[in-house]
Amino acid sequence: MRIWRENGYHFFGSYCSKCQKTYFPKREYCLQCGENGLEKIKIHNPGKLISFSVVRNAPAGFEGQAPYVVGIVELAPKIRVSAQIINVDLKKLKIGQKLISVFRRISVADEESVISYGLKFQPAFQRKKGSK
């Protein structure tokens, strides 16, 4: 559970220094040399929007949030993640747009459950006041 949470709070990958191979998401063994003990690496922002949609019929646990935007974000070549996208004007959202990750509440199942936190994305540069 702890590892799962840590993964939900940062984007971690793995690096095999012997093979000079990067993996995402994080894994334990190198697929090339089969060795254990890979180096944990943090994947950085910003990312680029690959595609997006709007969830209007929410699944259980998300009913109160709909409609909300979801998308695929590319953080580096071949490193992509699926996440919610917030603080956007849907009409202006475009494929290729720059986004950064922010730490947010993801869902609340009910009053007695643990609140789920994780990463969402928002536009990398907020528009200045008065600009178009």
Place this chain on the structure above:
Amino acid sequence: MKPIKILGTGMTKFGEHWNKSLVDLAEEAGMKAVKDSNLKLKDLEAIFVGNMLSASVTGQEHLGALVAERLGSKIPAVRIEGACASGAMAVHQACLAIASGHYQKVLVIGVEKMTDLSTAEVNRALMGASAEAEEGVNGFTFASLYALMARVYMEKYGLKEKDLAQVAVKNHAHASLNPLAQFPFKVSLKQVLESPLVADPLKVLDCSGITDGAAAVVLSSRPWTVDNKQISVSIIGNSLISDTLSLSARGEITEQEATRKAVQEALRMAGIKLKEVDLAEVHDCFTIAEIISLESLGFFKKGEAGKATARGETSLNGRLPVNTSGGLKACGHPVGATGVKQIVELALQLRGQAGKRQVKNARIGLAQNIGGSGSTAVIHILERENHV
């Protein structure tokens, strides 16, 4: 591969069966298939059950023994799970078991009971087929995952929402000729385009429904029953390929790599060329899925399947009828049953028993069943045997 005979087929009406349990549905389809095969229940040597959601919906697991008990049988019985490809995966595993020589007469049942849950609960349960820790946990739905593919595809190839809608119009027209379909009525292009958004750009009528139902086939290594009036249909090629669970881990999201690989393997096994295929049942859980599937199977060049659909090439009277059953879209999508239903539909077509939706002189049929957003692809190729 050595052809595997389809001795019998059976299915329930697809729809909302509020008075029937999962095992009631499995029993009905299974008994119909056994009757159709002219075998007796006691002749069966094993049962394969395809199902995805039984535990999420009813709490019941251990479906092999559950179904065997209902059929009054104490033979080997296993449950196969591969998300929405569970049905075809069960057929595939049954074929391997027969090919190994271990069994000669096997019953395969695909079954799903979905309407006991609310739509929100079903949508959440189905996300078990996705990369749960990335997609399910963040509030994605399958409609939104396919919508991500649709948006990129539309931008890349200039496909319009009305092109997507054509797939729904066609498959509803086919379903209107299928008495066992969940939605046996036509819809207009206008109705599809004016239906409410589910996950932009996909609308309600771009999506398959939530369905209860079961389908079954009796498979065998050789024809056990001599009935000269019955045309024999065999599985002559099949293949199962996996891909990443998460959509984001795939480089290209406007094609299904698992489907592309699986179809090549299945054609090689069958020793036929794609152009010999007379009709196909493909995985149209959403309208965009049929377009991407048809291109990944190689029936159309990339970017062309939408236009071909609009021209009627994939309609009942077109050059390649696709989803004559109504597809997942309009026949319904009880997820574990769908892959078996595709085989049932093709077998009926090849035997000439498809009623008002009969494709004339069909000899070879192809079925493509997908699990998740393309994480599993199963292909089956069926052939009608030529009698003297």
